[in-house]
Amino acid sequence: MTDYEQFVGSIKRKTSIDLALYKEAQMKRRLTSLYEKKGFKSFIEFFNALDRDRELLDEFLDRMTINVSEFYRNGKRWEVLQNKVFPRLLQQNKKLKIWSAACSTGEEPYSLAMTLSNHVPLSQISITATDLDENAIAKAKAGIYPERSLAEVPKDIQAKYFDKEGSFYKVKDEIKRTVSFKKHNLLKDTYDQNYDLIVCRNVMIYFTEEAKDQIYDNFSKSLRSGGVLFVGSTEQIFNPSRYQFDIEDTFFYRKM
Numbered sequence: 001m002t003d004y005e006q007f008v009g010s011i012k013r014k015t016s017i018d019l020a021l022y023k024e025a026q027m028k029r030r031l032t033s034l035y036e037k038k039g040f041k042s043f044i045e046f047f048n049a050l051d052r053d054r055e056l057l058d059e060f061l062d063r064m065t066i067n068v069s070e071f072y073r074n075g076k077r078w079e080v081l082q083n084k085v086f087p088r089l090l091q092q093n094k095k096l097k098i099w100s101a102a103c104s105t106g107e108e109p110y111s112l113a114m115t116l117s118n119h120v121p122l123s124q125i126s127i128t129a130t131d132l133d134e135n136a137i138a139k140a141k142a143g144i145y146p147e148r149s150l151a152e153v154p155k156d157i158q159a160k161y162f163d164k165e166g167s168f169y170k171v172k173d174e175i176k177r178t179v180s181f182k183k184h185n186l187l188k189d190t191y192d193q194n195y196d197l198i199v200c201r202n203v204m205i206y207f208t209e210e211a212k213d214q215i216y217d218n219f220s221k222s223l224r225s226g227g228v229l230f231v232g233s234t235e236q237i238f239n240p241s242r243y244q245f246d247i248e249d250t251f252f253y254r255k256m
């Protein structure tokens, strides 16, 4: 067994995170640069240290999760969501069941609430947002962001739903109230059912083909017929019909 394989086994026992389901070369590179920076010589040495040091464990989690996000990421796709996907879904169902999976620090579920608020009152909006990383969820709940995270936010939405505090922007409580955050591991936990919309973007790129296949299959089972999966802009699904998906638009898949 290699040094990395032993590390993968130890991390799984300690945290229930299975690194074997993430692309190996990429993950190994990220983690090697972290342990070398910390002065360790091998994955085993690194594990023994983080096993006893909560702060180092957090640094490891932070390095492996990659929390980069922004509001309205790939803005053109959000126009399609607003002008085509939401109107169709709302014709079928007045109160939509929505899941932002791997939501990181909250920009994505808050963008969903803001976009949907152009169609229905906020009191009718309720979004579940989940991530593996509890530190990211804590930041999401705080809802405070630097200006660069808002680059793609339409100006009217920025004026309506953010308060400027110093050099930061705070999401208004009326938007925060529409989102409930929870910890959820896409590779291990059970998936809720009957969603109208699942948004899962910029995380599948880190998983092995086998893990992706399982997750797409789970998403398909979690969507009602006619429901939509919205994926990231480098994450086109090869052969969507295999998961009972039709293409609704680029990066949007409709459950048959």
Ligand SMILES: C[S@@+](CC[C@H](N)C(=O)[O-])C[C@H]1O[C@@H](n2cnc3c(N)ncnc32)[C@H](O)[C@@H]1O
Residues within 6 Å of the ligand: 065, 066, 067, 068, 069, 070, 073, 101, 102, 103, 104, 105, 108, 130, 131, 132, 133, 136, 184, 185, 186, 187, 200, 201, 202, 203, 232
């Ligand atoms: C690059 S961010 C994507 C954030 C947002 N969806 C977006 O597109 O801007 C990837 C997120 O995936 C989360 N993640 C990684 N592995 C996960 C897993 N197994 N289950 C749930 N979330 C996971 C990370 O914690 C991180 O917050």
